[in-house]
Amino acid sequence: MTWLRTHVFSTDHKVIGKQYISLAFFSVALGIMLSLIMRFHLIRPDAKIGWFALLWPTGATGGIMTPELYLSLMTIHGTLMVFFVLTTAPQGGFGNYFLPLQIGAPDMAFPVLNMLSFWTTFLALLTLLAAFFVEGGAPLGGWTAYPPLSALGQIAGPGQGLGMDCWIVSIALFSIASLMGAINFITTVLDMRTQGMDLMRMPLTCWGWFITAIISLLAFGVLLAAGLLLLMDRNLGTSFFLPAGLVVSDQLQNHSGGSPILWQHLFWFFGHPEVYIAILPGMGIVSTVLSVFSRKPIFGYKAMVFAMFAIALLGFLVWGHHMFISGMSPYSAMTFSVLTLAVGVPSAIKTFNWLGTIWGGDLHFTPAMLFALGFVSVFVSGGLTGLFLGQPAIDLYFHDTYFVVGHFHMIMGVAAIFAMFSAMYYWFPKMHGRMMNAPLGHVHFYLTFLGVYAIFIPMHFLGIMGAPRRYSDFKELEFLADAGVLQKFTTHSAYFTAAVQLIFFGNYFYAKRRGPAAEVNPWRATTLEWQPSSRPEVHRGPDVYSLPGAREDFVMQQDKK
Amino acid sequence: MKRQTTAVILLLIAVGMVFSALTSAMFVRRGLGGDWIALPIPALALWNVLVLAASSAVLELSRRRNSRTLWWAATALGMLFVGLQLQVWRDLSQAGFTVSTNPSSSFFYLLSSLHAAHVIGGIAALAAAASAAPLYWHAMSALWAYIVLLFRCLQ
Numbered sequence: 001m002t003w004l005r006t007h008v009f010s011t012d013h014k015v016i017g018k019q020y021i022s023l024a025f026f027s028v029a030l031g032i033m034l035s036l037i038m039r040f041h042l043i044r045p046d047a048k049i050g051w052f053a054l055l056w057p058t059g060a061t062g063g064i065m066t067p068e069l070y071l072s073l074m075t076i077h078g079t080l081m082v083f084f085v086l087t088t089a090p091q092g093g094f095g096n097y098f099l100p101l102q103i104g105a106p107d108m109a110f111p112v113l114n115m116l117s118f119w120t121t122f123l124a125l126l127t128l129l130a131a132f133f134v135e136g137g138a139p140l141g142g143w144t145a146y147p148p149l150s151a152l153g154q155i156a157g158p159g160q161g162l163g164m165d166c167w168i169v170s171i172a173l174f175s176i177a178s179l180m181g182a183i184n185f186i187t188t189v190l191d192m193r194t195q196g197m198d199l200m201r202m203p204l205t206c207w208g209w210f211i212t213a214i215i216s217l218l219a220f221g222v223l224l225a226a227g228l229l230l231l232m233d234r235n236l237g238t239s240f241f242l243p244a245g246l247v248v249s250d251q252l253q254n255h256s257g258g259s260p261i262l263w264q265h266l267f268w269f270f271g272h273p274e275v276y277i278a279i280l281p282g283m284g285i286v287s288t289v290l291s292v293f294s295r296k297p298i299f300g301y302k303a304m305v306f307a308m309f310a311i312a313l314l315g316f317l318v319w320g321h322h323m324f325i326s327g328m329s330p331y332s333a334m335t336f337s338v339l340t341l342a343v344g345v346p347s348a349i350k351t352f353n354w355l356g357t358i359w360g361g362d363l364h365f366t367p368a369m370l371f372a373l374g375f376v377s378v379f380v381s382g383g384l385t386g387l388f389l390g391q392p393a394i395d396l397y398f399h400d401t402y403f404v405v406g407h408f409h410m411i412m413g414v415a416a417i418f419a420m421f422s423a424m425y426y427w428f429p430k431m432h433g434r435m436m437n438a439p440l441g442h443v444h445f446y447l448t449f450l451g452v453y454a455i456f457i458p459m460h461f462l463g464i465m466g467a468p469r470r471y472s473d474f475k476e477l478e479f480l481a482d483a484g485v486l487q488k489f490t491t492h493s494a495y496f497t498a499a500v501q502l503i504f505f506g507n508y509f510y511a512k513r514r515g516p517a518a519e520v521n522p523w524r525a526t527t528l529e530w531q532p533s534s535r536p537e538v539h540r541g542p543d544v545y546s547l548p549g550a551r552e553d554f555v556m557q558q559d560k561k
Numbered sequence: 562m563k564r565q566t567t568a569v570i571l572l573l574i575a576v577g578m579v580f581s582a583l584t585s586a587m588f589v590r591r592g593l594g595g596d597w598i599a600l601p602i603p604a605l606a607l608w609n610v611l612v613l614a615a616s617s618a619v620l621e622l623s624r625r626r627n628s629r630t631l632w633w634a635a636t637a638l639g640m641l642f643v644g645l646q647l648q649v650w651r652d653l654s655q656a657g658f659t660v661s662t663n664p665s666s667s668f669f670y671l672l673s674s675l676h677a678a679h680v681i682g683g684i685a686a687l688a689a690a691a692s693a694a695p696l697y698w699h700a701m702s703a704l705w706a707y708i709v710l711l712f713r714c715l716q
Contacts, residue, residue, distance in 0.1 A: 109564045183571045191564040217571060221578035228671065229586060237661035240590060257596040257664065262589050266582060 017097030070472030078143030090281035104194025196538035208284020282419025294361025367441025382411025403463025429518030451497030
């Protein structure tokens, strides 16, 4: 019983943080495996693989993957990565563990609610994975679940029956869990800070988590509402998203007057802020790590905070750029386009300030620092392709091509994952009391850095050639006859990069058990988590490094002098 | 306690986003085509605005006079509201409006049942004598008045 209370149904934020990270580890491993199977299928669509038939008797009869199976793998890959990795690890994982420590709070504001958030997320994950095992298998609609496909049921495809219902229920549960988490995070920041910890003395990590929680609070309710409407269209015969006269598989559907575009508006009103939910905690972590390993204060701390707020605000005003080809008025498209490109301003401020932070610094290239620098790199390269997609005229061409796939994997996937690696290498000594192996960390970084560029840069070329995303097979597309070599290169880069991650996992699990013991403050950082005390009192901001005349080159936030 | 109040305000913002999303979906859906039929809202739904408002007023009185009896009276009025809402749905389906009859009735059933679910949560909070429950409760009264007004305006 006590074991259950301390390790499973614990209300301790540190345990819950680790649980979220474990959940994300599991999801990312599964998500990567799914993507490898998809990449394999793209270069060898006719291959007969025995264990495909074992795993998916109907989706891969005789071992040859059907397009429907490919789509279902893609849907679960996207859903796992966006929701159960990029939304859980940065916020629920590291945020839960370190927010209370960094602001000097004994725990989150509502520990039981915190536990409930995690277990609801866990239930959501089980519900999502259940989709693989129900009749028809997992849904086919991608992580965006556009109607009419998603609103029709079994007739729209094998996974669109029960599998789609599982998906919607899973996402609804996830939304509720995220809302509970958001309430907890915001209340903790507002009401639980220790004496002297003014808002403007919080480490930027805390600002990242705080602003992310605000975005979650405003965005997830909209997704929940959209999910309810979709469930009603599917199961109660309503017509929110389904137009009249829809004929599917030669059968007239008994719906009238709805619009699939309505779903797109509701979904992307959530979906675009979701991108920032994934990236803002990473921005906070990268700011801190760059400052610590440059032994310099953060360049433009206030500007960093305001830039995060600006990104959050603009994030709610740009959802239409996902819908340029939905037939929207060119005036709306122009407005969305201008607002979208405006996101470049706070993003550039942040990039400028990161470079300003390391400029002239005493750089220590630890694995955490390397991944933080890698984050800045992929954030810039991923962001630049956003400038293309943000313009309606160019987007008409690029929409639903591999250019989009390359773009969002760079800026949202890889950037956020790099920030998570950075966080893991940085906080491992605090979380597990041991050190990870640094040379292995270097190898991990350099190979991963090369690997991700090798995967995603060719995708941009594929997109420029016009390769449509979500196709399981390009054989029939003659204009892509020359693209085979790019596809092969991408697939082999994906194998390589996935294999490299084994170095990380090996390093992580070995260090957890056998790594050398860590000092209390191995990186000589200033924030509260590195010098635990029960009632810390804070006297200064988070990033006092290289202070002239100080005994050491840093001053802890709680030091009086 | 301060943090309970903060959390309830945040919860209400989240609930507000759910209902705003549904409201905007409703306006969009209504503007899509000619199939929107004005919903004859049962009179009882209007009276229910008063029931919840009365419950809120009693609760406020209970808070000021520190009276347990009034607190329970407010809770009982809340339960009465849920019971009367059941009758509203019965009246509506007898008038031929079920959940799939028309988008107007679809939205009405969705909004009213979602609101009722939140009211039931509020009743649980009142029964647990949670300190921030009154704030939530007043918001639920206002929310029902808003929903009724919304459907009146769209007639």
